[in-house]
Amino acid sequence: MVPDGARRGIVRRVPAPLRSAVKSSFSSVDAIRSATVVWAMGGRRNAPRHSVASTRRVVRVKGRHMHALVVDGATAWAARARNLHILIAALEAGGIDYFCVRGATKDLPTVAVPADQRESAEEMIQIAFEQTPGYIGAATASESGMRPGDVGKSWRQLRKHDALRVAWYVTDPTEQLVYGADQGCELEFWKRRGETLEAPRPNRVVTEVPADAPRYTVPQALFALIPGAYTTGSARTVAEFTQPLAEDHLFPIDVVYTWVDDSDPHWSAERDAVRSGRAGGTPRTLHAQAANDSRFTSRDELRYSLRSLHQYAPWVRTVYLVTAGQVPGWLDTDAPGIKVVDHREIFSDPTALPTFNSHAIESQLHHIEGLSEHFLYLNDDVFFGRPLSADRFFHTNGLTKFFQSKALIPSGPVDTDDLPVNAAGKNSRALIERSFGTRIAQKMKHTPHPLRRSILSDIELVYSAEHHRTQHSRFRSPDDVPIASSLHHYYGFHTGRTTTGNLRYQYIDLAADQARRRLDSLLAHRHFDTFCLNDTVEHPDPEAQERMIRSFLDRYFPVPSRFELPDGVVGPTRLADRRASSPTLDAVPTQNGLADGVAR
Template sequence: MVSLNNPEASALVSTYRSLLPVGARRRIVRRVPRPLRNAVMHLLASLDSLRSAVVTRALGGSRSPGRHGPNAFLRVVRHRGKHVRAVVVGGATEWAARARNLHMVVAVLEAAEIDYFCIRGTAQAVPCVAVPAEQREDVEELLQIAFGRNPGYVSNGLGEQRDGASAKTWRRMRTHQVLRLAWNVCDPTAELIFGQESGCDLEFWRRTGDELVAPRPNSVLTQTPIDAERRVMEQKLFSPVPSLYHTGYARSVPEFGVPLPDDHLFPIDVVYTWVDDSDPAWRASRDAARLLLTRDASGPLHEQAANDARYTSRDELRYSLRSIHQYAPWVHNIYLVTAGQVPRWLNTEYPGLRIVDHREIFSDPTALPTFNSHAIESQLHRIDGLSDHFLYLNDDVFFGRPVGPGHFFHPNGLTKFFMSKALIPSGEVSGADLPVNAAGQNSRGLIAQQFGTFIAQKMKHTPHALRREVLQEIERTYPEEHRRTQHSRFRSPDDVPIASSLHHYHAFHTARATVGDLRYVYIDIGDLKAQQRLNRLAARRDFDTFCINDTIVPQNPDAQERMVRDFLKAYFPVPSPYELPAEADTTRAQGEPAELRSA
């Protein structure tokens, strides 16, 4: 039976509480010599290992009790221009770091029976916990002890970050009513460091009569009765993690536990299209189809319609999946659409991941085999089990930092699209046009025919937010153009870019999509400054999404491949659960004990 006062009480904590009433426990903080206070914190650390907030598997740690030492695996790293201490965790992720910080704050407060409640709607990207301001002195001393055992940092939101184990720190922070707490985490390479930006906010709510009043706005409530009901809720409500994981429980007031208008209550899937260009059988099939087409057609294919650069794989899919695991834990299912191919390193048994063969989704099997992404994209809405809302990604598109569903979908289900400054050329389509330009012109013609407007802008190479119902409607509305695109084995002047352009403009004109805003960068690896741009991206990590692409076969493909692989390994060093363990190409260091456990 789960206790409402302490939903995960352990035998150790029960013994501790039975021996010392709450008043005595609080006096321990100020009056008991440090050795005994440290012993108390060892007890709290045992609680932390029992209530753990992140799965061992997710963080690459071990369930071995020998790894619960207070200072194990600490490392000094440079983060945002300063040297800080961080715990080295083999499978570190941003979402796990956030969940861990929330968990540790909640564990300390519950162990000392400090009144608290978790908060939603602060417009911050981190979890938040509120405590009554009248208990501030007790809370500060408890946290000082906690930081003494597990080194971490406190900041005031103004860029000032200080050692949480120092009494001087807490005196300096006394005038601030909102603090950011963080126990830093890094991966073994120290390429990934999760500090204050992944911390947990602590708010001190002042008492006014019989009410507690918030020190800053939130979208739910800014005052509540002192004796308001405290309900037990899952911690993942306040710090989202992948659905497979359970992060424990915390307390809050009822208003913060119900669905809100800005919650995304619908599942969001991801669909990839992928090809293994090194597969001899696939290459033979492609070459035969290309030869047959050039014999039957009035002229050769456009140079960029079927050149090798269009199909080259540098293992980008592995790292794009890592970017989802690292920065988009809210993704529901992932579908990989292929021509019967499976990456050798892919863990096809992982829940929520499914391989989809072209033969499963093409409405007309005679259109296969196809080597045209436009044709494949025209059939994505036929994937069995696909949610109505999904993101379509090429394997050279990556999430570059934490993103939320709101980057791509409105809470009411409307999609967002991201227009490029690049323009669709004017005039009629000709065989000499670049395939991408011809496709854009065809999309413009259909929108003009249906809605009477003139579209001019291309779309950025970002994840495309799509609706199955819109794609189904497009097939019904433009049947002939849809059929021609499906049957085009290679890029053709007749193609329509259904998933990457037409969907967005059609949905916009039927009030189901809006123009979105996303911090994004496109890097052409054939550019002379590509290495410089990749170095800048790796150093700053300041884009929501990015695309690494080329359209021309390079003069030195080996050098180009090394450049891309070295960048991706450094940017995404943590293997995802979508990879077979034996195929993970990153050395795993032994991390601290588990912090999220599997549901």
């Protein structure tokens, strides 16, 4: 509530009819239209899991008690979009001049107001805070510097600052996710100097604009990036901020997952037949880690990896799920931005199927129809841990990044006793040494792999014999080449198309004694860009391990993605059955506006 003194001050300056109209406007904004917006799927407005609950809670944010709105579909990008939308609504309701800016803080939306309209702007924003509690602080302040926005004293204490942070906090119903100042909107006051308005601090485009520069109406998503399946509203800006910058990713970025679920009896029967030799050919002796059951066990990780993508990477265009004719029962195959691809659609030689070798499947990813030149390849046990921008994986000139591990490829030639991962690394090393005369030493981290289709195509041509052998290895073999996870990066590096990058990353071996402690720490701090949950050996108590993993994932990623059916069945279904019942399954949705794949 607004203190009486502050309320009287606002009432004196803002006419009662305007104040009532503004409050009514904010009620509408805070209900459905702005909260995150219109879900563009079949013309339906916000699905229930993305609607706004009409409750508020007191939550703890870095040791402080703060008021937050409970939003069923709370995401980082939605919080940013909502903050921008409410701020713009306040300014427009009061007839205040403003324009959106490509600001100093790249990932946060920024709004500029002429300094001579500051008092009026503050009055209107205080009314917004009266209707919907939120917080303000200096743009440079930490969470501890945020103050209640409906208190006049807060604004008076910030008068010396020309750039502010404005945030209406949100949380999901479990309160595992709270989005506050770090997902706020920045408000700048530009001083008039003659015929120009001067920026109070550097931004990424200009230091001043003509005071009478025309205002253009553009999508709000130009300044607060959202996924292509959603839309917010419009905003005003000036011409200088409508042009793409050299630092913008102007190319689309897709994501590819490979996925398998060994609970599918059809798939298991094929695997057992091939492994035993009943399907033809001579059964071969396999390394213990080449075909052990843990390699194929699904713990529903894909559901949570997609949640992490939805939560933290709104710049992704389309997700391709590559499977052996399987579809998770919970997956909404009609959702915008996802396409299921059968192995038979991408393997250049169908006689190589069925395959149970991830190296073989990875060798064919560049054959996916419609896949963008630049894409991320993920296993389903890899997760985004916090908001990330596209430039963590791709330079804006198209160079891809790769992430080297401290672990080294063992020395010496391939030996039959080598772990499959070590044998593959040695094969990659031999090819690079043969082509370029240099010796590679490091393995790669278990992160999302930024890839380019053109590099993968070149590898298929340059190393055709090795590529053919890898494609035809039905289980992991000492002859395999790790095309997507190693050779692509080093070949691209030697041909000037990839470079080293850096991610804050954690790998957790789920069979290790310290697994639970490390999961608890990860949940408490959420301080890694990406993480991988993996096991290379079978756990002595699979049910206990399952409970541990599910509990962690439910708490880390409580918000369903738009790819989930609300009443989906557990376990795999057959792709052929889904396609028979869904004539739109093969269609890749056209995404409009900012969602054309431009990642800013």
